[in-house]
Each structure stands twice: as structure tokens, then as C-alpha cells.
Amino acid sequence: MPKDADSSVQLFRLCYQGCVQGVGFRPVVWHVARSCGLAGQVKNTAGGVEVLLWADEQQCQIFTQQVSALLPPQADIHRLDIEPVNDALTLEQISRQAFSIQPSSSGFQHTRMPADTATCPDCLQELFDPDNRRYRYPFINCTYCGPRYTVIRKLPYDRASTTLVGFPMCSACDEEYQNPEHRRFHAQTNVCPECGPRLWLENPQAESITPEDTFTFLAQRLRQGEIVALKGLGGFHLCCDARNETAVKCLRQRKGRPAKALALMLADTEAAKAHVELSSTEADYLSSPQAPILLCRKRSLHTIEAALSQQQLLAESIAPDSHELGIMLPYTPIHHLLMQAFGGPLVMTSGNPSGQLQVINNEDARKALAPLAGWLLLHDRPIERRIDDAVVRVVAGKALQVLRPGRGFAPLYLPLPAGFNPEVPVLALGGDLKNTLCLSDEQGLHMTPFIGDLAAPDAYQAHRQARIELQQECRADIASLACDAHPNYISTRQARSENSPPLAFVQHHHAHMASCLVDNAYPLNGPSVLALCLDGTGYGEDGSLWGGECLLGDYANYRRVGQVKPFPLPGGKQAILQPWRILASQLHQAGMDWSAARTVWSCLGDKPLDTITAMIDKGVNTPITSSMGRLFDAMAAALGCYAEGISYEGQAAIKLEQLAQSSDCQDVEPYTLQCQQNAQGLLQLEAAPLWYQLVDDLRASRPRCEIAVAFHLGVIRCLLDMVYRLGQMHPFQHVVLTGGVMQNRFLSERLEQGIAQLGYTPLCHQRVPCNDAGLSVGQAAVALARVQGQQQGEGEPNA
């Protein structure tokens, strides 16, 4: 108990900001206060967590140190303000005898939304303990695990503001909730079979089925090749036996997803090792509380065949184009129960018809998923917010890279790099594909989870909704609304048509570059950097489609100093969907004649190449592009990968990487690509020579995977040459690697290495995706830099 007599004891107010709600933070505070023998109270506020503590200076210091040391795994302290309390009423009210947890006070929301976390080991142990009262209860959770983001209606985080409001705690649960010694002390989502949500099974006719054991029943259905839709944390999944080719094909056909890789759920890291190469770092991320989909290298077929029997092999159509598999471990009690009953690998793909968002409620599931699945596993805990599984990978053996910002990795809160003034809020609308939004305010940068392609009506609506929520979250007036410079982007068009705050148009690749700078906490006033923006396509300031650009600059400004030599895209969008057109364009540009080309490439045999020539020459629906992604498409088409057409974004290029990765021979002579300076002083990567080498190689029947390696290495060598030459012309130390093409691991890992060998510091993406999902962060940073630049300009005294 506090030494009341000691005159140096006073009441301190400690305000914690950051991710401090819904993560077991207050119980830690309570325990520390108790063990230090200090009186006072703790409560959730709209701004975070407030502790009132009777202590002297030294005790206070020890207290904060201990809290930091015992911080729960999901908690993250952004900021701690400590001040003495002088207000007489408060001094009067706060107990000097005991330490208590008080109910939340409401007000302006000012704290981070906690993330959903995978079932913790303690809960898991209880789940399978026949003597536990939550034995096999599919909603078991505790202070350290379970649903958060997906059930929270508003902050501060209390049961009453979650979708569990309809499930009042029974006396047994309430006892745990009240007991400071219990793992479920103040666990807002505490539930049990007595008081919590329940699970049931329906057939496609919406009839409830009550088998003896739901999960045994489902496992049998899955073994027979049936498809199940199950309601998870952030939405529905469709699942089937990953070893059953017929079932996987059927799922693909029903979902309208012919070839894009499907994610797998495996029982544990040991089970994963049967199918993928898994480093210890990767195993750690896989079994982390965030439980993301981790992209891992497939084990080569001959090593698998030795280890597994034929029946255990994965269906070939799981990820036919890629050398990687996306895998995750069970992260809810439902998954654990299902996995225990089924045992083997499951396809676990988001529950939605092609082109639509993941279904999140039972009614929509009956409508949209019943036609796709034989069985619906439903429950009555509403999902408040949709969130996809995150997709991440480990690069260069160590660094985690987020490719799709989903559950556990989004919403993403990033501090603003040094030099940015957080008091000028800006809102960025992101790109049109892989859309996310980003608010920058005094809390730092706040990026939403992955939304998707805005041309899909429900994604568009989700984007509008997310924007409204971000605007509400922001206390001050938004100083600038940032969007892409593409005049036809739905987001940009919408912003233009409204009575909005001033618009900041941010060039697509400048946004990519800035997003990487933010991710690396690069300061606002840092020296200019060189950015290699290797991308699909983005609107360039000259009206052409950029995508293979070397930009030199900083957050506020850039100038283009290098590019892939521009080439025509006959048919525009059609060329992106039909890579043979891009191949034709490259060959045309390289001066190859059609009759020669036709003898080498059968895919060109029946194509109207004279029309393509005419379109190019006359500029009929033929935009010009400098895209690196499109150059990869052309090469993929040339090697017979999806020349006729792709069924998802990047398919041809993904296949090309797979070819390169699968080559036994990585040490081949790179193809020749030239780095030339054009009349305007711009360095250009010229691909023309490689097509002639390719013709020779194809005629000599050189293995395709070797050619793919030679191409990759050629591109890398030419890019490094470009960086070297630019380094002779301009001062810079940091080289940013950004854009969707950086998802190509073969390319990005070698580029990073090469740049370091040239003596430069490579800056790579980590938490902010290198693809268009990261654009919003970059747009926000650019807009903020510009607003601040203007303000500084205005502030200068007139001469």
C-alpha cells in the first residue's frame, strides 16, 4: 500500500496512446500496480488508456518501465504522456488504497483498432481438453487472442460496442471477466457454450443439418470432394480437399477463378514442410498471432514424391503458374476443429463469386455461396468489418514483405517520417486496382485494409464507406485530398466531381516511390533518391502509360531520368489481356518482319498482324507505354505462356518467373538489353536486341526455363548499368525498389543485391505493399509534402 505519509507521493496521469485496447493492456497495468503496491485506477478512453497513479517520481518511473517490459504481444505504445494531476475533485475521487479497472469513458476515437489474432496456445489447450467447460467450443478466446477488428463496431473497445453485444456473459464467464488473476480478466469477447455464439450447418436449400459431430461430418464431406463455405473471422471462405484435383477444379469453375493461385490451410508447420521449403523465419511468421497467408517456395516434385504417397500430393491446379504456394495455419477455433477432423491440406479461398467482395453475412452466403458450395458452416456472431487474409512473404531470407494488406497487417498505422507536420491532415484515395485508402493525421499514417478493384460495384461502395469512416476519424479539416493522376480512374473522377478539399494529383510512380520512402522512414528533407519503379502501367505526366521508370527526387518532386524505351500497346486494355499483342508490338519495334516472326511463334500465326501494324502506325486505340511489366508479358508470350490471353492480372509474368525459378541452370549468359541515352538525355532500356537472340535460341530448341533466366538476368544487368550511369550523372545514395513487378522475387532479390554491390543503399518495401495497394500511403506522403512546402513558401517574409 502507498506510503500516505510520504509528501513526495502525488497523483500522476499517464496517457498511453497506440495499440493499447483489446490486447490485454489494462490487466498488465493492474498487475504491475499491484506488484508495486501502488493505488489508483486504469481505464480505456477514446484516446487510448489512462492510468491515474499515486506514486512518487521514482515509483512512477519503475511502474512505466515494468509496464513496457510486460507489454502483451499485440500491444504497441505509440506515445506516453505523464503529468501530475492538480484538479481537486480528481484528487478527492481517486482511491489511495487500491488499484482498480474503471469502465471506459467515451469521446473522440483516438486509438488504434486492435487486430484479430490467432487462437493462443492456452485457448487451444482448453479447446481440446475434455474436462474444460469450453471443450470443443468453436468460439473460445481470451484476452490474448480471438476476434477484435472484425467484431468492433466503434471504439473505445468494450463488449457493448462489439457484435457480441447480443451475447450477455453468463455468471461463469463474468466471474472470469472480473477476476484480475484470470486470463480472461476484462476480456471483452469472453464467451462460452452457455452464453456465446453458436455454430450450425446448412445445406444449399438453407435447411439446418444436425449431425452428431459437425466437424467429423464436414471432414467426411470434404474427403468425398465436396465444397464447404465456412464463416470465419473477416468473411467467408470456400474450402475443399487440396489433394482432390476434381474438387479443386470444381471449386475453380464455380468460383470463376480458372487459374489464379488458391491459398492452402495446413495443420501446422510440420505439415507445411511436406509441401514447401520453410525456413525457421518463415515458420515463425506462419505461426505468428497474425497468421497470414505466407508465400513459400514449393518443394520440388522429386523431393515431395519421395516423402509423400501419391494420395497426399496436392492437386496440380492449386497454383499452376507459380513456383510458390500461399499457405496459412488454422487461426480460429473453427479452423482447428475442422483441421483436427480432416487432417490433410485444405484449399481455403475467400468466399465470393469472381469479381465480388468476400461475403460476410449469412443471408448473402445463402444467396451467393450456396450455389458454389454443398455446405454452409454458419454462426450467429455478426462480422462487423470485412477483412481478407493478409498475403506476405519473407525476402532475402529475413525481411517480411506484405503484398496484400489484410488481417493482422491492416489497418496499418505508420508513424510519419521525420520532418512531416502531422497537424495538416490529408486523405489519399489510392489507386483503382488493389485499392486502399490512407489518412495522414496527428496519429500518423493510417492505411485501410485491401479493398480491391473499384470497378466492382461492391468494392466501390466499400471504398466510399471507408472514406467516410476515415473522414470521421480525422478531427481537423482535411487539407488535401490526394488521388492518382489518371483521368479515367474511378477514384480520381469521383474526387473531381465533388465539392472536395483541394485535390492533389499524384503521378502513379511518384506515389509508388513515396510509399517505399515512408515504409523506410526516410525523412522529408532527406537528399534526393533514385527510384526504380518497375510496374504494370500507371498514367504518366506526358499522357502515356508509364511503368518502367527511373525517378530522381523526393517526396514533393521528381524528375524522370530513365525509362524502358516506349512501345505501342495495340488495343490498349486488350493488349494487356492478350500478351501476343505486346509480343507483336515488341517485334515490330525491333524491326522484325511478320513472316519471319510467324515461323518462330505459332501464337502469331492466325493473328491479324497487318491490322496490328496499321493500329500502331495510325495510333488507333494504341497508347504508348514504357512498362516493365508489359515487357515481361511480351517475353512470357514469346515463350508460349498465355500468349492468347490471361485470366488474372500478371498471370503471364508470374509464369515467366516460375520458368526462371525452375531452371536447374541459373548461371547463364544474360540476354543483351541496351541502355542508351535518347536525344532528351533520358536513359532508355532498349529491348530490341534480345528478340533476335531469342529467335536463335528458339530455333536451337534451347530450354525455355534457361531462356527465362537469360531474360531476367539481362533485364537486371541493364537496370544495374542504368543505375551505375545515373550515379555518374546525379548525386544520390539511396535506390528505391518499387512497383508491382518487384513482386517477382527472382528479379527483386538480385536487383537489391546488385544495387548494394554498386555501393548504394537499396530501399525495399516491408509493411507497405510494393504493388498498387501501397499507392495510398505514397499519395498521402506526396500531398502532405506539397502542402507543407506551400505553407513554408507562404510563411517566408516578403522581400
Place this chain on the structure above:
Amino acid sequence: MSDKERISLAQGEGGLASSQLVESLFLQAFDNEHLYQREDQARLELADFIRQGDRLAFTTDSYVVDPIEFPGGDIGCLAVNGTINDLAVGGAIPRYLSCALILEEGLERALLERIVASMASAAREANVSIVTGDTKVVPRGKADRVFINTAGVGVIPQGVELAARRCEPGDVLIASGYLGDHGAAVLAARGDLALEMDVCSDSRPLHGLVQEMLKVSPDIHAIRDATRGGVATVLNEFAQMSQTGIVLQEGSLPVRPQVRGFCEILGLEPWYLANEGMLVAAVSASAADEVLSSMRAHPYGCDAQVIGQVVAELPGKVQLQSGFGGRRLLEPLTGEQLPRIC
């Protein structure tokens, strides 16, 4: 070719050469009493208008199409039908047109004669008179052969109130014919695209069709002709003006197979291609069947189709529903069809 067979600067200067051109060409071709008066203005009887309705409709448009002649028409018939259709889709009965030509010095007289004849025949078919006009000739290179401006007046019968803002959820959307014929025909005629294209422009006057539609249902909510920017752009106008949503069924959009193939090769979407004799109407569901059959009974509406619905969701936006059940937003066309895709 001798100089006589080409248009000279003098023929636009208002002197003797000018009046010779007017007399030898326009008066003969357009052939009506108003022109023969040769005053500086046409004088039109108000009483004559009042007999037909209670409002005057007045519009103007300029025509600069390249090429000047294309399968199914030329700049002349386009200049007449285009302006007539702008009147027609307001429910007006077109009556009089003006015609102002800007000619490039050196234009073949024979070409001009063909264009003027085409205008005259289009006007005759539509029962409108070209009652006033002007001709200027500009030096070589200052214009591209021939530009035409026409203005038109027509009369709107009592009780007709066609307006984009009147679209409401539940309305049925009807297209009067195939999508994109004109755009495809002109594009194919323009370039040496090494493409066989067997399709004609749909250039034709629509007021007769509109009057038939109004006869069976005077309360049609909105009609627009889907010219530049195509059906997609017109429907975006409907959606924005009325703050409703629109859902188009891709499978029911009438597109000729050859136009579809043409679009496939060029990477164009037929719902963005221009039409010059095709309209889209928003009709309340109860009147839709009747209106549709009245359209199909008319020669210029025989290929009419229901193409979509007006809905309450996503106000201001047009959604295209594909066969697979997926939907996507169809934005209005601005400039080139630059891909959004990354």
C-alpha cells in the same frame, strides 16, 4: 482537274462567285420558298408552329467527321440527321434547319455536290426544310475540306416532357437498334486498318420513331440519342441527372457480330462507340412492352431491345452485368479509352 472543278476563295467572299455557287448548288438542291426569297433571314409563320405544339425546340451542332464519306452516309446526311435527332429526342417535331459550310480552298466541286445532294435528300426524307445558310471558303490548310454547322428548330407537342432527370428506379431502358454501327463504319473507313468490315453507319432521322413511341405512351421519362461516347455515356448522363443507378445486361445489348469482331480486334467496347440513328429511352415498367412493340413496328426501331433497368442502388453510376453474374462500373468516356488496368 481544272480550276472550275475546285472551290476557290472567291466563292466564299460574297461577290458574284458566291452567288453563283449558291444559285447553282444550294437553291436547287434545298429547293424551298424560304430560300428563294433570298433575304438575309428566313421568316417563319408562328401560327404554323402553334398548330403543332406549345414549345419551340432549338439546337445546333457542327460536323467535322473524317472521312467525309463512309459506308451508309457522309458528312451531309449526318449534319441533317444529327441536328434533327437532337430535336427529336426532346420530343420535338423538327421543322427548319440552317446550314453553314466552311470549305477549304481547292475542295472538289463534285464532292461538295454529293454532300449537298445528300443533305437535301436527308431533309426531304425527314420533311424538314433548310431555310437559311452561309458559305465561307478558307485558304488551303486552314480547314479540312468541309465543315458543316446546322441549327434546327422544331415544335414540342403539348404534354411531352422528356428529361434525363425524370428516370426513376423501376424504369426499363430500351435501345432502338444495334450499338456502334456508325462508330465502327467510320473508323473502318478512316484507316487502312487491313480489316474487312461489312457494316454501314446508322445515320437516320429518329423523330418519326419518337413520335410513334409517344403515341403509345406520352409519359416516357427520357430519350437521348447515343452519339459521341455511345450508350455508356448517355446512360451515365441519365444516372447522374436523375441520381439513380443503372444496370445494363451485357447479354442483351444488341451488337452486330461484325461490329463485335471489329471491337475485339481493336480493343474497343461497343457501348462507347458513336451511333447516329439510335436512341435510348427510359420508360416506366408498365409502359415498356407497349413502347417496345411500337418501336419494333417502325422501320428505324425494328431492332429495339430492352438493355437494362434503372435502380435505386449506386446513384449516379452505371453497372454492366456480365453473363457470369459479375458486375462492373461503366464510366463515361473521356478522351481515349486509356486502360485503367495496372
